[in-house]
Amino acid sequence: MFCLSSEAARRLGYKSRSQLYRLINDGYLHEHVHVQQHTGQRLVDIEGLREKLQCICQWSPDSVFLRKPR
DSSP states (O other): OEEEHHHHHHHHTOSSSHHHHHHHHTTTTGGGEEEOTTTOOEEEEOTTHHHHHHHHSOOOTTOGGGSOOO
């Protein structure tokens, strides 16, 4: 499922899309980001993204991965 970065951040449980942008810009999520040719919008494929983020992000007590998904 493809969606904009702001919607992807919400579905993953982030309060802000800035952390997702940082991971995209650092190249960690390049296989999940697709750029539309005619508009230049970056769409995020959220299928399997939660599992990928669990592998690359540091866990903490208030982690988004411990919250219930919306």
